[in-house]
Amino acid sequence: MNVRTVGALGAVAGIALAAAVLQARERRTPLESVTERFMYLQSGETARRVMLGFDALAADMYWIRTIQHFGRERRSTRTTGRFELLEPLLDLTTTLDPDFMIAYRFGAVFLAMPPRGGPGLPERAIALLEKGERAHPDRWQFAHDIGFIHFWYDGDSAAAAAAFERAASRPRAPSWLGPLAATTRAQAGDRGAARRMLRELQSSDEDYIRKAAERALMQIDMLDVIDDLQQRVEKYHAARGAYPAGWSDMVQAGLVPGIPVDPERVPFAYDAATHMVTIGPDSPLGPLPETLRRR
Numbered sequence: 100m101n102v103r104t105v106g107a108l109g110a111v112a113g114i115a116l117a118a119a120v121l122q123a124r125e126r127r128t129p130l131e132s133v134t135e136r137f138m139y140l141q142s143g144e145t146a147r148r149v150m151l152g153f154d155a156l157a158a159d160m161y162w163i164r165t166i167q168h169f170g171r172e173r174r175s176t177r178t179t180g181r182f183e184l185l186e187p188l189l190d191l192t193t194t195l196d197p198d199f200m201i202a203y204r205f206g207a208v209f210l211a212m213p214p215r216g217g218p219g220l221p222e223r224a225i226a227l228l229e230k231g232e233r234a235h236p237d238r239w240q241f242a243h244d245i246g247f248i249h250f251w252y253d254g255d256s257a258a259a260a261a262a263f264e265r266a267a268s269r270p271r272a273p274s275w276l277g278p279l280a281a282t283t284r285a286q287a288g289d290r291g292a293a294r295r296m297l298r299e300l301q302s303s304d305e306d307y308i309r310k311a312a313e314r315a316l317m318q319i320d321m322l323d324v325i326d327d328l329q330q331r332v333e334k335y336h337a338a339r340g341a342y343p344a345g346w347s348d349m350v351q352a353g354l355v356p357g358i359p360v361d362p363e364r365v366p367f368a369y370d371a372a373t374h375m376v377t378i379g380p381d382s383p384l385g386p387l388p389e390t391l392r393r394r
Contacts, residue, residue, distance in 0.1 A: 158196035161188055165202070169209050173216055182218035185209060189227055203231035204244055205307065211252040213386050221252035239269035240305070243276065247308070250283060250296060251315060251388065259283045275302050290319050318387050321361055321378055325387075328359055328367060328376040342374045 165188040172181045189206040193199055209217060210224035225245050232241035246262030249255045263280035266272055279299040282292060297319075300312035331354045336342050343349050346358045346369055359367045365382040369375075378385045 155196050158192050158199055158202070161192040161195065162199065162202050164188055165192060165206065165209075169217075185218060186220070186223055186227075190230075193227070193230060197231075197234040200231070200238075200240070203227055204240065204305070207244055207248060208307070208311065211248050213252070221248050224248050224252070237270050239266040239272040239276065242266035242269065244308075246280075246283065247300065247311075250293075251311075254389070256283055256292070273302070273304070275299050290322065293319055314384070315388075317362060318384055321384055322387055324359070324361070325367065325376050325378065328355070328369075331355060332369070332374060332376060336374070342371070343369070344371050345369060 165185065168184050168188060169182070172185070175181055185206075189202060189210070192202045192206070196202070207224035207228050210227065211217065211219075211221040213219045225248055228241050228245045228248070232238070232245070235241065242262045243266040246259040246266065249262060250259035260280050260283040263276055263283055267276035267280055279296060282295045282299065294316065297312040297316050301309050303309055303312070331349065332343060335349060335352055335354055338352075343352070346355065346366070349355045349369075350357060361367065361378060361382050361384055363383055365379040365384075368377045368379050370377070378387055
């Protein structure tokens with residue numbers, strides 16, 4: 100048996116062992132110790148040496164693990180320690196296979212999504228995309244996604260515009276990136292500018308970008324609805340000298356035709372103590388972007 104055969108068998112055995120560990124972990128309680136959680140994780144460079152040329156296969160395995168981890172943590176009711184493996188798993192995946200475009204781009208969205216649906220780490224999402232950009236300096240998609248994360252998740256329109264401009268300068272970049280960069284120079288918090296940007300993103304070749312833009316447009320619409328409902332609450336107060344105790348008071352006063360609901364049929368929330376209208380806590384459209392709320 101030659102050295103290459105021994106090495107190949109060793110790599111396959113290592114992958115099989117890692118897969119068995121992952122399968123066993125899925126059956127165990129999520130409350131295992133931090134040490135146990137990281138037993139099978141090493142640095143990306145170390146993992147590349149261990150896999151002996153089976154990097155792409157190992158990257159696929161870690162990507163599957165990433166999706167499993169993200170999905171499980173989204174359903175978790177824990178208040179601490181959620182999504183703690185997400186960034187290490189994404190780093191391993193993209194180090195083992197620097198050409199794994201989906202892992203960079205979807206992984207960045209996973210990292211940026213705000214709590215409770217995600218860890219709320221837009222800066223780490225951008226770092227992951229910058230890693231991809233270093234590996235593929237001619238690909239416009241990385242700079243484009245960095246701009247999207249900046250604009251939508253951390254509200255930095257200047258940084259977003261700079262990223263879109265960088266994307267537009269890349270070979271084979273789509274023609275709509277130039278106008279998008281110009282539009283994004285608008286002041287952060289401008290819902291009109293946000294809508295224009297998102298409508299441009301609906302022209303993207305990437306399905307997940309189009310769907311994210313559609314959802315974001317719905318969220319902006321919900322902010323407009325909340326502003327309108329808030330004005331109606333204030334109108335009730337101005338007419339009666341007291342705030343409504345709930346939506347039933349607003350209905351009886353003829354200020355709303357019924358309990359207001361969002362497009363997902365989830366009622367808007369009204370806090371009788373603060374007199375504030377918000378999106379329902381169970382709405383899949385929440386949380387709404389803070390940078391676009393009226394001050």
